Amino acid sequence: MEKFExxxxxxxxxxxxxxxxxxxxxxxYLKRITKTGFDDALFASWRNDEDFVLNQPAFANGSxxxxxxxxxxxxxxxxxxxxxxxxxFKAVFSSKFADIFRGNSGKQGxxxxxxxDAETEAIWKIxxxxxxxxxxxxxxxxxxxxxxxxxxxxxxxxTRWRLLEGLDDIGLTLRDEQSITDFESRREAWRPKxxxxxGA
Amino acid sequence: xxxxxxxxxxxxxxxxxxxxxxxxxxxxxxxxxxLVHEVTSPQAFDGLRMAGRPVRRPDLxxxxxxxxxxxxxxxxxxxxxxxxxxxxxxxxxxxxxxIRIHSLGDLDQGIVHVVGPQLGLTMPGLTVVCGDSHTSTHxxxxxxxxxxxxxxxxxxxxxxxxxLKPFKTMAINVEGTLRPGVTAKDIILAVIAKIGTGGxxxxxxxxxxxxxxxxxxxxxxxxxxxxxxxxxxxxxxxxDEITFAYLQGKPHAxxxxxxxxxxxxxxxxxxxxxxxxxxxxxxxxxxxxPFVTWGTNPGQGVSLLDRVPTPALIDDPNERAAAMxxxxxxxxxxxxxxxxxxxxxxxxxxxxxxxxxxxRAAAAVVKGRTKAENIRMxxxxxxxxxxxxxxxxxxxxxxxxxxxxxxxxxxxxxxxMNPDQLAxxxxxxxxxxxxxxxRQGKGSRTHLVSPLVAAATAVRGTLSSPADxxxx
Numbered sequence: 059m060e061k062f063e064x065x066x067x068x069x070x071x072x073x074x075x076x077x078x079x080x081x082x083x084x085x086x087y088l089k090r091i092t093k094t095g096f097d098d099a100l101f102a103s104w105r106n107d108e109d110f111v112l113n114q115p116a117f118a119n120g121s122x123x124x125x126x127x128x129x130x131x132x133x134x135x136x137x138x139x140x141x142x143x144x145x146x147f148k149a150v151f152s153s154k155f156a157d158i159f160r161g162n163s164g165k166q167g168x169x170x171x172x173x174x175d176a177e178t179e180a181i182w183k184i185x186x187x188x189x190x191x192x193x194x195x196x197x198x199x200x201x202x203x204x205x206x207x208x209x210x211x212x213x214x215x216x217t218r219w220r221l222l223e224g225l226d227d228i229g230l231t232l233r234d235e236q237s238i239t240d241f242e243s244r245r246e247a248w249r250p251k252x253x254x255x256x257g258a
Numbered sequence: 259x260x261x262x263x264x265x266x267x268x269x270x271x272x273x274x275x276x277x278x279x280x281x282x283x284x285x286x287x288x289x290x291x292x293l294v295h296e297v298t299s300p301q302a303f304d305g306l307r308m309a310g311r312p313v314r315r316p317d318l319x320x321x322x323x324x325x326x327x328x329x330x331x332x333x334x335x336x337x338x339x340x341x342x343x344x345x346x347x348x349x350x351x352x353x354x355x356x357i358r359i360h361s362l363g364d365l366d367q368g369i370v371h372v373v374g375p376q377l378g379l380t381m382p383g384l385t386v387v388c389g390d391s392h393t394s395t396h397x398x399x400x401x402x403x404x405x406x407x408x409x410x411x412x413x414x415x416x417x418x419x420x421x422l423k424p425f426k427t428m429a430i431n432v433e434g435t436l437r438p439g440v441t442a443k444d445i446i447l448a449v450i451a452k453i454g455t456g457g458x459x460x461x462x463x464x465x466x467x468x469x470x471x472x473x474x475x476x477x478x479x480x481x482x483x484x485x486x487x488x489x490x491x492x493x494x495x496x497x498d499e500i501t502f503a504y505l506q507g508k509p510h511a512x513x514x515x516x517x518x519x520x521x522x523x524x525x526x527x528x529x530x531x532x533x534x535x536x537x538x539x540x541x542x543x544x545x546x547x548p549f550v551t552w553g554t555n556p557g558q559g560v561s562l563l564d565r566v567p568t569p570a571l572i573d574d575p576n577e578r579a580a581a582m583x584x585x586x587x588x589x590x591x592x593x594x595x596x597x598x599x600x601x602x603x604x605x606x607x608x609x610x611x612x613x614x615x616x617x618r619a620a621a622a623v624v625k626g627r628t629k630a631e632n633i634r635m636x637x638x639x640x641x642x643x644x645x646x647x648x649x650x651x652x653x654x655x656x657x658x659x660x661x662x663x664x665x666x667x668x669x670x671x672x673x674x675m676n677p678d679q680l681a682x683x684x685x686x687x688x689x690x691x692x693x694x695x696x697r698q699g700k701g702s703r704t705h706l707v708s709p710l711v712a713a714a715t716a717v718r719g720t721l722s723s724p725a726d727x728x729x730x
Contacts, residue, residue: 089340136407162407248520
């Protein structure tokens with residue numbers, strides 16, 4: 059995973075609450091078996107609407123998203139993060155994220171930062187007045203700046219460290235392999251095993 | 259006892275600690291059971307292959323095909339090329355990594371959250387994960403069960419553990435006795451309407467109280483299933499005699515001394531007297547009506563006896579805007595009585611409501627009655643076993659006589675990854691779990707309902723409860 063420290067890119071206002079992962083990427087796109095190439099699937103049904111924000115020339119190359127509350131709710135599909143990432147998004151800001159989405163984003167190098175509703179609205183206003191304005195995401199100092207406004211964002215400290223270092227989760231866990239083996243030796247006999255298979 | 263009183267969720271968490279996180283690092287938790295399906299696993303297997311890693315514990319892993327599988331003509335090759343590719347990828351991966359798989363046509367095939375409990379693999383006190391948000395279903399047994407993303411699927415395959423930050427805990431207290439015609443589905447829809455789709459975010463919910471204790475295991479699964487619709491990754495119910503009776507004799511249930519040891523431990527899995535929850539919610543079961551959704555998220559629900567809400571009367575500006583957009587999408591006028599909403603398709607199925615009790619309840623309503631004209635009813639059992647059980651009880655014939663389609667097992671129209679979709683603008687009464695825009699097909703309009711409301715709606719053609727049939 060690439061290290062993430064400071065990034066600047068076009069800010070995109072997504073003025074909706076409850077953007078669920080079915081909206082981020084409809085189920086029909088989940089049939090692919092690759093981990094990349096989902097850029098066309100991002101917000102697929104909304105992109106049919108020519109007024110949709112990503113269809114406006116100023117935002118077509120957007121890479122920092124500012125959304126309403128409860129972003130990424132619903133289905134656990136990590137494809138939602140892949141679609142955002144493949145489109146070019148590096149960071150998403152909202153006052154509230156669904157837990158699974160937030161976990162998924164951290165694993166793919168996508169920053170999901172929490173700012174307040176009032177801050178989101180202030181940023182939307184700046185973007186409305188200067189379409190195409192860039193947002194500067196500073197993960198080192200946990201700030202995001204748009205125009206003259208700089209706000210602090212919240213991100214889980216451990217996720218932040220992993221993003222800053224570009225660390226892979228599995229590799230980190232396997233440092234504790236001896237502890238896993240020790241735990242396995244203590245597991246009770248009644249706990250289920252799927253093999254050998256028993257039929258109903 | 260001198261130690262700190264703990265909640266059920268905390269007990270299960272503590273009993274799976276491999277490494278306690280320090281300095282802001284997450285805890286490393288052991289995973290007892292990993293359920294796998296074709297949609298969220300191919301990229302995880304690919305990741306293992308690229309890194310040259312095996313699946314650490316194939317004996318704690320099981321796969322089934324459900325999301326893409328057709329529910330007609332299951333003996334023919336899957337027509338949709340990408341669906342077929344995904345199913346084939348799962349079969350190849352299961353073979354390569356030594357994982358047990360129940361493929362289309364197999365007796366134990368079905369929706370992953372129906373199959374686990376039916377095989378007796380889901381038990382109290384386990385950690386259960388799956389790349390599917392409705393994994394919360396298994397919490398009905400007193401397991402800590404939650405959905406994970408594909409990177410986490412790969413992580414569990416490689417290490418049988420997950421790094422996780424502790425959850426907060428929320429008690430959902432439901433006291434009283436449900437009235438006839440009111441079910442577990444109505445409880446959970448009312449809970450979600452009360453706390454909102456984000457209300458449970460960061461929490462494990464524990465459903466408690468006399469109304470919960472009185473529920474069967476299958477009804478408890480319906481409740482825990484939709485915890486994610488309130489934003490919570492997991493929902494739990496303390497195991498009791500109902501749980502033990504359901505499990506005993508299931509294919510993978512412990513036997514002999516193992517059973518005795520297990521039950522002794524399971525009986526300790528209750529929230530201790532004096533334990534504190536981070537948050538509490540109360541719901542009165544006595545006064546609850548059948549509950550249905552009117553909008554495009556599961557929190558947008560009302561009593562079936564109520565009307566479509568008026569957005570102008572909603573204080574919160576975000577919620578007001580969401581309600582206006584939802585009504586436009588749903589093609590509904592504010593103030594319309596819910597019972598006058600005309601439906602095109604009734605879908606009885608999904609990991610929320612496709613078990614034998616759901617089919618029995620719906621069959622009892624439609625038996626000897628005539629389906630409303632121009633309405634389509636699809637009945638999709640949750641697993642091949644449920645389908646066989648229903649046929650042994652003659653339920654298939656009741657549904658067929660009524661004019662419903664009797665289909666094969668799978669996720670089906672809950673998310674329309676297979677051909678089971680609504681046409682644009684078509685309206686459903688659906689026993690599934692999500693009424694999102696386009697969920698059941700592009701432009702689809704979904705009302706979430708219980709199996710009883712689904713069945714009564716198929717009789718009358720408008721959203722209805724069984725009580726409405728008696729009045730005629």
